[in-house]
Amino acid sequence: MMRKLTYLAVFEPTETGYSVYFPDLPGCVSYGEDFEAARQQATEALELHVYGMEKDGDELPLPSKSPQVDPETAAGYLVSPITVFPDLVRNELDNRAVKTNLTIPAWLKELAEAQGVNYSKIFQTALMDYLGVSQPSRQDRDK
Numbered sequence: 001m002m003r004k005l006t007y008l009a010v011f012e013p014t015e016t017g018y019s020v021y022f023p024d025l026p027g028c029v030s031y032g033e034d035f036e037a038a039r040q041q042a043t044e045a046l047e048l049h050v051y052g053m054e055k056d057g058d059e060l061p062l063p064s065k066s067p068q069v070d071p072e073t074a075a076g077y078l079v080s081p082i083t084v085f086p087d088l089v090r091n092e093l094d095n096r097a098v099k100t101n102l103t104i105p106a107w108l109k110e111l112a113e114a115q116g117v118n119y120s121k122i123f124q125t126a127l128m129d130y131l132g133v134s135q136p137s138r139q140d141r142d143k
Contacts, residue, residue, distance in 0.1 A: 004085055005050060005060070005086060006083040007022050007046060007081070008022070008023065008064065008079055008080070011039075011042075012076075012077050013076045013077070017034060018031065018034070019031050020038050020039075020042040022049075022082075023064065024063055024064050025046070025061065029045065039080065042082055046082050047084045047086075047089045048089075050089070051090055054086065102119075
């Protein structure tokens with residue numbers, strides 16, 4: 001079963017859109033020029049925040065039932081639940097292609113280019129073979 005996390009987001013109207021924060025997750029903030037854009041950006045911010053916390057081994061706080069908002073300054077604020085699927089996000093981010101540099105002798109590069117070698121595929125295959133893995137498990141990546 002896929003994990004699902006839902007946190008309450010507070011949308012604070014500004015002169016140019018909505019500022020968004022998650023009371024349960026200090027530092028998880030976002031912004032959008034209208035409510036829909038703010039909601040999309042808030043979802044992405046929450047996904048990345050949860051991903052980062054889990055990758056760092058931090059414990060996620062339990063979502064509160066009601067955010068703590070000062071009633072005197074909360075005029076026009078909107079509160080909305082935002083749901084994310086951390087396992088999908090982790091899978092997507094962990095499997096994205098990343099650029100890496102390597103150094104090889106000039107003569108080897110010339111031969112490879114003459115053969116139309118796909119460096120990325122060769123390097124990935126060789127590195128996985130060297131490490132003895134086919135598809136890394138989550139535990140292998142966290143070591």
